[in-house]
Amino acid sequence: MTQPSADFGPAPRTADDLAAYVEHMFGLRVPRARVCPGHDSPLDYLVRSFINAEDLVVWANRGGGKTTMAAVATLLDGIFRAPMAIRVLGGSFDQSDRLGETIRQMARHAGLADGAMTRDRVRLANGSEIRMLAQSQRAVRGQHVQRIRCDEVDLFDPEIWRAVQFTTRSSGTGRGSIEVLSTMHRPGGLMDRLVETAQTRRGEAGFGLVRWCLWEVIERCEGRNCRTCPLARDCAGRARRADGFFRIDDAIAIQARSSRAAWEAEMLCRGARREHLVFGEFDPSVHVADVAHVPDWPTYRAIDFGYAAPLVCLWVQLSPDGQVHVIGEYAQARRSMPQHAREILQRDPPGLRPQMTYVDPAGRSRSAAGGPACTELLAAAGIACASRPSGVAEGLELIRAALAPADGPARLKIASACRQLIGAFKTYHYPPPGAAGDADTPVKDGPDHFIDALRYFFVNRVRPKMPTRRARY
Numbered sequence: 001m002t003q004p005s006a007d008f009g010p011a012p013r014t015a016d017d018l019a020a021y022v023e024h025m026f027g028l029r030v031p032r033a034r035v036c037p038g039h040d041s042p043l044d045y046l047v048r049s050f051i052n053a054e055d056l057v058v059w060a061n062r063g064g065g066k067t068t069m070a071a072v073a074t075l076l077d078g079i080f081r082a083p084m085a086i087r088v089l090g091g092s093f094d095q096s097d098r099l100g101e102t103i104r105q106m107a108r109h110a111g112l113a114d115g116a117m118t119r120d121r122v123r124l125a126n127g128s129e130i131r132m133l134a135q136s137q138r139a140v141r142g143q144h145v146q147r148i149r150c151d152e153v154d155l156f157d158p159e160i161w162r163a164v165q166f167t168t169r170s171s172g173t174g175r176g177s178i179e180v181l182s183t184m185h186r187p188g189g190l191m192d193r194l195v196e197t198a199q200t201r202r203g204e205a206g207f208g209l210v211r212w213c214l215w216e217v218i219e220r221c222e223g224r225n226c227r228t229c230p231l232a233r234d235c236a237g238r239a240r241r242a243d244g245f246f247r248i249d250d251a252i253a254i255q256a257r258s259s260r261a262a263w264e265a266e267m268l269c270r271g272a273r274r275e276h277l278v279f280g281e282f283d284p285s286v287h288v289a290d291v292a293h294v295p296d297w298p299t300y301r302a303i304d305f306g307y308a309a310p311l312v313c314l315w316v317q318l319s320p321d322g323q324v325h326v327i328g329e330y331a332q333a334r335r336s337m338p339q340h341a342r343e344i345l346q347r348d349p350p351g352l353r354p355q356m357t358y359v360d361p362a363g364r365s366r367s368a369a370g371g372p373a374c375t376e377l378l379a380a381a382g383i384a385c386a387s388r389p390s391g392v393a394e395g396l397e398l399i400r401a402a403l404a405p406a407d408g409p410a411r412l413k414i415a416s417a418c419r420q421l422i423g424a425f426k427t428y429h430y431p432p433p434g435a436a437g438d439a440d441t442p443v444k445d446g447p448d449h450f451i452d453a454l455r456y457f458f459v460n461r462v463r464p465k466m467p468t469r470r471a472r473y
Helices: 015-026 042-051 066-080 092-108 158-166 190-200 248-256 260-266 335-349 374-382 390-402 419-427 446-464
Strands: 056-060 083-091 119-122 127-132 145-149 178-180 208-212 299-305 310-316 324-332 354-361 385-386 412-415
Touching: 015 042, 015 066, 015 092, 042 056, 042 083, 042 190, 042 208, 056 190, 066 083, 066 092, 066 145, 066 178, 083 092, 092 119, 092 127, 145 158, 178 190, 190 208, 190 335, 190 354, 248 374, 299 446, 310 335, 310 446, 324 335, 324 419, 324 446, 335 374, 374 385, 385 446, 390 412, 390 446, 412 419, 419 446
Parallel strands: 056 178, 056 208, 083 127, 083 145, 145 178, 299 354, 324 412, 354 385
Antiparallel strands: 119 127, 299 310, 310 324
């Protein structure tokens, strides 16, 4: 329960009270207009952070004030929920210190500090403590604090992020909560996954999503001619409804020196930058549909083997005119091949056995100890397998041709229930410039298993004149 402070007045309990208090205490006018459909305002963030004390993922544009808003929320917690222990955790200490410096400036302005402030610690006169830390196991293990704010979480080590989930504890003055504040740097990164999960589980337990972009924080446009404005393509009059602080002239300058992909990712918050995606052609509005099993079309399976990584099986249909429909998916790790086989057979379309199962050619190899090959174990369970040697690039090009043919509409449709395959198309990427490895070979970090399974289908069925080796057992 939020308690009043004798020194700083009663705690704000409504959005209007909160906006007025922040302007009075810190000299900041918080934008409150929701301009884009489905977006929030910075004031919405403060309400959900301070008044509701939710676990939040905060996705905002570059220069959109998320560091300032996080500093305000941190100090409001420290003032009204004292004594509160708050941790600011960054991918590096320099990152956490950027938020820390904003906190220190505001604390000085409002006269909140108890003695000298350091780069890693701010103590308030009422007993609250704010510490700025770099991500490490030492920084999170054994911590029992009421608030953790994670800045630029895309750079966090996955093991440390998992440990963060166990660090908060509620107290008599406040509920324990975690916040994540970031732009979205890369497809398939931690921020991308957190946003996807928050959107999927909207209204359920877990992280809530707060999202704003340039149009929620830009200054109100008055007197400019839309026909000659460089922002008109994306603005479409939105800036006339805004009440923010971001200078229009600055936005025009940033757009002029940015690539389209960077502008959309960093300023419009339309997703991670796509320059390094393998399938830049993939568009959920085009390639995801409510496709279902058609009894008259041939059905196939496609499998990528795995143990520690998941074994992936896709169910694919091929229409008479060459349309490819992915109608089902299965992915499980750390199961025996007979267990996989039973599960796969149970998921086959009712009353119909697929004509063939296309697999990784490596599945024909026996184990070092002379044990049966994966294809032998599947065949023993009644799943006949075929494979064809091929390069990764060949299969990817066949998939691209189905996504965006040189002539005519897309020939690949994926059922909306195949969420993991859809996620793989959105995130499968090449290494960024300067990274180790072959720049022309996609990164193997999870999405590849689903794409590999699909390309086994394409190299076996889309080019049927090529020789196919069928496993016979």
